[in-house]
Amino acid sequence: MGRQSCCAKQKLRKGLWSPEEDEKLFNHIARYGVGCWSSVPKLAGLQRCGKSCRLRWINYLRPDLKRGMFSQQEEDLILGLHQVLGNRWAQIAAHLPGRTDNEIKNFWNSCLKKKLMKQGIDPNTHKPLSESEVKATNEKNYTDGASLPQSLQMHPHEIAPVSTDNGTVQFAEASKDPMDSKLIYDPFFLLEFQERVNLHGYRSSLMGQCQKTQTIYDHNQFDVKPKIGFSSMPNLTNYDVQGIAETEFSAISASTMSSLIFNELKESSSNNSIVNSSANATLELDKMVEDGGSFSWDAENSFESLFQFNEIKSEENASHWQGQLQALCTDDYISYPLMSVSQDLVGENADTFHPI
DNA sequence: AAGCTCGCCAACCGCCCCGTC
DNA sequence: TGACGGGGCGGTTGGCGAGCT
Numbered sequence: 023m024g025r026q027s028c029c030a031k032q033k034l035r036k037g038l039w040s041p042e043e044d045e046k047l048f049n050h051i052a053r054y055g056v057g058c059w060s061s062v063p064k065l066a067g068l069q070r071c072g073k074s075c076r077l078r079w080i081n082y083l084r085p086d087l088k089r090g091m092f093s094q095q096e097e098d099l100i101l102g103l104h105q106v107l108g109n110r111w112a113q114i115a116a117h118l119p120g121r122t123d124n125e126i127k128n129f130w131n132s133c134l135k136k137k138l139m140k141q142g143i144d145p146n147t148h149k150p151l152s153e154s155e156v157k158a159t160n161e162k163n164y165t166d167g168a169s170l171p172q173s174l175q176m177h178p179h180e181i182a183p184v185s186t187d188n189g190t191v192q193f194a195e196a197s198k199d200p201m202d203s204k205l206i207y208d209p210f211f212l213l214e215f216q217e218r219v220n221l222h223g224y225r226s227s228l229m230g231q232c233q234k235t236q237t238i239y240d241h242n243q244f245d246v247k248p249k250i251g252f253s254s255m256p257n258l259t260n261y262d263v264q265g266i267a268e269t270e271f272s273a274i275s276a277s278t279m280s281s282l283i284f285n286e287l288k289e290s291s292s293n294n295s296i297v298n299s300s301a302n303a304t305l306e307l308d309k310m311v312e313d314g315g316s317f318s319w320d321a322e323n324s325f326e327s328l329f330q331f332n333e334i335k336s337e338e339n340a341s342h343w344q345g346q347l348q349a350l351c352t353d354d355y356i357s358y359p360l361m362s363v364s365q366d367l368v369g370e371n372a373d374t375f376h377p378i
Numbered sequence: 379a380a381g382c383t384c385g386c387c388a389a390c391c392g393c394c395c396c397g398t399c
Numbered sequence: 400t401g402a403c404g405g406g407g408c409g410g411t412t413g414g415c416g417a418g419c420t
Binding site for chain 1: 385386387
């Protein structure tokens with residue numbers, strides 16, 4: 023008999039999280055930050071175990087999460103890192119800002135693994151499958167039709183990635199000699215590649231769980247602007263830098279705005295000590311209440327608690343908030359109107375929550 | 379339209395590590 | 400030094416939605 027789970031022992035709630043629970047957890051962490059997870063449920067008024075809260079926060083509520091499809095670069099990076107690290111999803115996730123280990127693990131299991139097998143590559147060893155294995159795989163008749171990474175669309179023994187002087191990726195023909203052939207995913211190349219695409223100044227203590235190194239970010243080369251946002255429901259649109267111009271601002275949620283603002287801040291203050299001071303962000307909810315629905319945010323600290331904006335439903339407002347946040351670079355304090363996270367949590371049409 | 383299948387992914391489970399007492 | 404608790408991690412499960420019959 024295995025030991026009982028913490029939830030079973032305490033007869034706590036399990037399963038999917040309700041918007042109400044999300045709200046409670048989010049507000050609790052917004053107020054007190056991430057501390058002792060075991061005490062979070064009690065303090066936040068949740069019938070959950072601490073582990074469950076931690077997981078919910080890390081995988082879903084964290085404001086710096088990126089959502090949506092994995093990009094080609096991310097996909098290639100995961101493949102390369104997996105070749106080096108194996109199923110160490112947490113370590114792999116550390117190289118992909120805004121992605122969680124769970125997300126990457128799911129992506130691997132549901133998608134990448136199959137793609138590799140379809141290409142005759144053993145997903146565990148990243149080496150070619152034997153002929154019989156390939157045949158067996160093909161007989162499974164994978165018909166997902168998803169496009170493969172460019173690198174995968176070629177025979178593993180015929181190409182090798184080459185990093186060129188100008189930093190672009192090219193796949194050169196590799197030696198036909200099996201002893202000399204280079205694996206399709208050169209892990210070191212990919213790590214180098216990641217060096218180019220990582221963000222700088224991305225060091226809040228929360229983000230630090232995913233991203234601990236400061237690296238060079240060259241967005242002339244790769245369009246990999248950070249997409250950091252609080253997207254708490256799957257149906258929410260992500261902040262897409264490329265698409266932002268065409269995006270209806272009316273449809274942008276608070277999370278979208280927060281990510282927009284995050285980006286704005288990072289870009290406008292890469293040399294600013296405010297951005298780089300990644301101590302504990304303090305959301306002063308007391309002050310927020312006093313201010314009649316706006317919260318103050320100690321800009322001496324980090325940006326990890328950038329959420330809860332008043333209804334931001336126009337481009338005009340968007341510009342306004344960008345401006346407000348840019349002012350953070352010079353002000354010690356700034357206040358923002360408050361909105362319930364519920365708009366993110368339950369969507370515009372839901373009436374479970376209302377703007378505070 | 380109803381039933382079925384399948385894939386995705388959020389969340390749980392259980393193990394391990396580490397810090398504290 | 401061992402017990403204990405908390406946190407982190409990887410494997411697994413099961414609910415749900417989309418697509419198909």
